[in-house]
Amino acid sequence: MFLELRHLRSLLAIRETGNLARAAERLHVTQSALSHQIKSLENYFEAPLFLRNSKPLRLTPAGEKLIELARQVLPLVEGAENDLKRVARGELGRLHIAIECHACFEWLAPVLNRYRQQWPQIEVDIRVGVSFEALPALRKGEVDLVISSDPVKSSDLQFAELFDYEALLVMPADHPLTRRKRIQPADLAGETLITYPVNRQRLDVFSRFLQPAGVEPAAVRQSELTSVILLLVASGRGVAVLPDWVLREAEQAGTLATRPLGPRGLKGTLHAAVRRAEFDTAYLQDFIALARGC
Amino acid sequence: MFLELRHLRSLLAIRETGNLARAAERLHVTQSALSHQIKSLENYFEAPLFLRNSKPLRLTPAGEKLIELARQVLPLVEGAENDLKRVARGELGRLHIAIECHACFEWLAPVLNRYRQQWPQIEVDIRVGVSFEALPALRKGEVDLVISSDPVKSSDLQFAELFDYEALLVMPADHPLTRRKRIQPADLAGETLITYPVNRQRLDVFSRFLQPAGVEPAAVRQSELTSVILLLVASGRGVAVLPDWVLREAEQAGTLATRPLGPRGLKGTLHAAVRRAEFDTAYLQDFIALARGC
DNA sequence: TGAGAAACATGAGATTTACTCAACACCGTT
DNA sequence: AACGGTGTTGAGTAAATCTCATGTTTCTCA
Structure with a gap:
């Protein structure tokens, strides 16, 4: 493992210009540098890469192999470099x-x-x-x-x-609790509470509302999907506590009512x-x- | 254009070992060298390549892009290097x-x-x-x-x-010239000579046999294919001068006869x-x- | 055919780059 | 709080890659 991209870039430039001097110019190095570089390559591979007695410079089979490699590899590298620049600029x-x-x-x-x-x-x-x-x-x-x-x-x-959001109690529009302006923990003691199927610690209604008051709902039912929870609530199977953004549309339909929880609301x-x-x-x-x- | 294969090799080693120290060992450099190398890359691309607060070391999207490049490029390079070694050893x-x-x-x-x-x-x-x-x-x-x-x-x-080879006159087995042991230029003056369609200078029979003697055959006919020339000769359309290796089999068939040209034969x-x-x-x-x- | 130009090769020295060493910072354990 | 494991950093060193000056070869054209 000795070969570097620098070598491939040089080789390709030499190949395309057909002579060391012009290739050197294109690569912004001296002709001598290229000559040394090629020599070290030929040394390493123990095979000539160019036929010296020919104008324009011609490749040996070994040289052709490297050019082929350069033609495969360099565009990939350039593409990746461009991508990276775009990543850096946040475009990708x-x-x-x-x-x-x-x-x-x-x-x-x-x-x-x-x-x-x-x-x-x-x-x-x-x-x-x-x-x-x-x-x-x-x-x-x-x-x-x-x-x-x-x-x-x-x-x-x-x-x-x-x-900011506020968690609200949601219930059918004709539910008895709609008569309250604000809901207290004890109000939920007789209700079936519908929640997402996760640990109680991660549900605000338990960790910040019911548990501090030592209240347990009559029953707990779980559902993955917000729309299903709303459906269950609308059909009178229980009540739920959901963030306000979920309820804005649902409330407008008129079948559901919402009330804040506790004296200052369950906000976050x-x-x-x-x-x-x-x-x-x-x-x-x-x-x-x-x-x-x- | 700053990226070198060295960088890709390092990146891949780091990715595969999941930590700088082990990667450094694998690449036979110090861990510090790798750290510097990565830093210079991140500097150049103005984007971090690794997430430092994670064990094993994890790549950022930018790092992933480079690893992807390494996975494409390095096998190609290795393949080409192997090919080249074989070219050097003369196997390819x-x-x-x-x-x-x-x-x-x-x-x-x-x-x-x-x-x-x-x-x-x-x-x-x-x-x-x-x-x-x-x-x-x-x-x-x-x-x-x-x-x-x-x-x-x-x-x-x-x-x-x-x-070594010798150019011989070839003619039908029953040709009058078969009575001669050796053929002289003048003998061909009355014959139709069948040759390959190339410049006379490049035909030994002209440049080394007929022209020095100032003799011109009665007619010259040309054909690309050796087998066609032999066919024409066999069917009596003319005589030809061909190297001996062509005639060994043909002579054995018995339909053709051959004779040397000049006193010492037209050899080469x-x-x-x-x-x-x-x-x-x-x-x-x-x-x-x-x-x-x- | 030989002088001159053009192009590549070569050697020595300079410059740049990449590496090592040693000290340090950080994190997670015990 | 101390320790092992790991990555970072800065300074110094080693190595590589360049440049410059010059030599050699090849080609061209009179």
Whole structure:
């Protein structure tokens, strides 16, 4: 392993100009440098690469082999270099997003549709975080952006606020609790609560509302899909607690009613986490801007 | 254009071992060297290639692009290097033969058939020299070996003797001239002479036999193919002068007779000319040996 | 055929590049 | 808090690759 791209570039220039002097000029080196270079190659391979007694300079079979290699390899290298420059300028990249909350998918999907139009060269993907820890995955480079509602201090990660949300109780429009302006934990003691199928710790309604008050709902039912949860609620099978962005359209239809939870509402702020080194990248910033504008 | 194969080899080693220290060991350099190398790459491309806070070391999209390049390029390079080593050892090569005399084809064809079995990796080809000068073509690398009957001194070409031959008059077995033991120029004055369609200067029968004696045959007829010439002679359309190797089999059939020309016979020696630098190559020497043994 | 031009080769010295060494910083363990 | 493992950094050194000056070869044209 001695051959370097420099050699291939020289060889190709010599081949194309048909003489050392012109090739040297093109490569911005002296003719002597090229001569030495070729000699060292011939030395290494123990075979002449050019027929010296011929004008224009002609290749031996060994030389032809190297030219062939150069013709295959150099365009690939140039292509890759261009790609890399574009990566550096943020025109090319990967945006694998991890979401930990199922409901986020509801606002993320339309945002990504618009995003894809603006950044067709960015490879976009979503991973719903059930089986893996989002922040470690971000550190390891498995994903490039994490949607999270609790930012943490970290030297290598950076969080950006997206928007505030409020978790609301959703129930049929004719449900008895619609008479209350605000819901108290005890109000849910007699209800069937429909949730996403994840650990209770990760559901605000338990960790921040029911558990502090020591209240347990009459029953808990689970469903993966937001639309199914809404359907179950609408048909009177139970109540659910969902973020407001999910409910805006559903409420307008008139079949469902929503109420805030607790005296000040169950509020939070969504954040996007990215690796600090990449924070300023154009295509990441643009995703964040789009997510905020929603 | 800054990237070198060295970088790709390093990157691949790092990727495969998952850490700088082990990669350095594999490449027989210090870990520090690798660190510097990567840093200079990241500097050049203005983009990080690795995520530092991860074990095993993980690539950024930019790094992935380079690894992809390495995976494409390095095998090609290695393949070419192997080929070149084989070219140097003479296991791989090209043998384009130029022949100036049509009749040479008769002995060359069977020689090449055997040769191809011994050297399947050598690309063999024959060019009958009508429209080009054989020795300049050899110097320029258009052909690799020239069959010639008159060796010349040259600093860059080397001639090797193959075998002696004698040009003989060939005629029908019942031709009046068969009564002569040897043929004199004047004997051909009344005959139709059948030759290959080339300049008279290049036909021994003219340049070395008839012209010195100032004799012109009654008629001259031309044919490309040795077998056609023999057919014409056998059917009494004329006589021909051909090298002995062509006539050995034909004579045995009994329909043709041959006689030497002039007091000492029209003799010569065939030579193989190659570029001096390649003279010692195994596959060329073996061709010469095969040609002699014929 | 021989003088001159053009083109490649060569050797020595300079420059640049890449490497090693040694000290340091960081992280995760124990 | 100390330690092992790992990557980073800066300075100094070694090696490679260049340039410059000159030599050699080849080709051209009178």
